[in-house]
Amino acid sequence: MWKVTLGLLVLGTLLFAIVYKENFDSKEDVYSASAKSIQGGEFTLNGERGPVSLSDFKGKTVVMYFGFTACPDVCPMALSYLNGVLKDVEERDKVKVLFVSVDHKRDSPETVGKYVRFFNKDFIGLTGSQEQINKAVKKYNVYYRFIEMKNSGLNYTVDHTSRFFIVGPDGSLQKTIHSQEPSEVFKKQLLSVLE
């Protein structure tokens, strides 16, 4: 009887370890999540000139980032980072950068467009209705949440995932990279998709 109990205990511990690693692997959270666990895929949002779908960029490698324009630190840093990396990539003409604002309350397609062009004239800014945004973020496992700031001039902030998504020319998600990864790591991943 004790052998069965011991066996079940060992099995239980192993199962717990596997489940824990799958869901709470801190390295994945902090650095790079596996693109395999994220569905990715088509979405339609609004740009300055009207609706924009991911499939509009078929044949190009797309780099996406989800943020908001009142974000004073990580979002501008992410865009500066991308601009810096792309300057160093010979095949940058084959890359399109999409910045998606999840802040449908404060950001319009015009606001986002103006914001991203400050960093690079070819970057594309998108946003949409809450429903449109939610459809897109669900596919890319992007988390965002409005947090009320009662005593702040900001009124609210937006907690959000800070991660780059690299989509291949066929529209399939290829890589996800945390925005705090060294730029050499990002460049290597981007080049591997461009090859």
Place this chain on the structure above:
Amino acid sequence: MKILVIFVVVSFSTFAKISYQDAFIRLMPPGSFATAGFITIKNGSNTAVDLIGVESNFSKVTELHTHVVKDGIMQMRQVKKMKVPAKGELVLKPHGKHLMFLELTKKLDKNLKPKANLKFSNGKELKVLFKKKK
């Protein structure tokens, strides 16, 4: 009178040991609502002080904010004060604590000389001139 002189000397020496370096703000597109400022505040005195407020020449409102990454999620929160430890420093840097300049009143361009008065819990202020970075 003697006590007053000692008090003034002590107050002055406490404040005189607060200095700053690496102060910069992030340049943002015209029309932006907000930008962040970063700075290292050094406290050479034996008494800790709190940074409790900021006024700038380019924003209507300036707040103290923290930035933490929790489970891969960026979270920004407002705080009332930030401690500058005795014989230590308070570091505000990207992806961390920062000054949050809101309702910008001037264009953040090369012509701007971004200045701020930092207010401390001992009633003193520190004038800061920021560099600008994109």
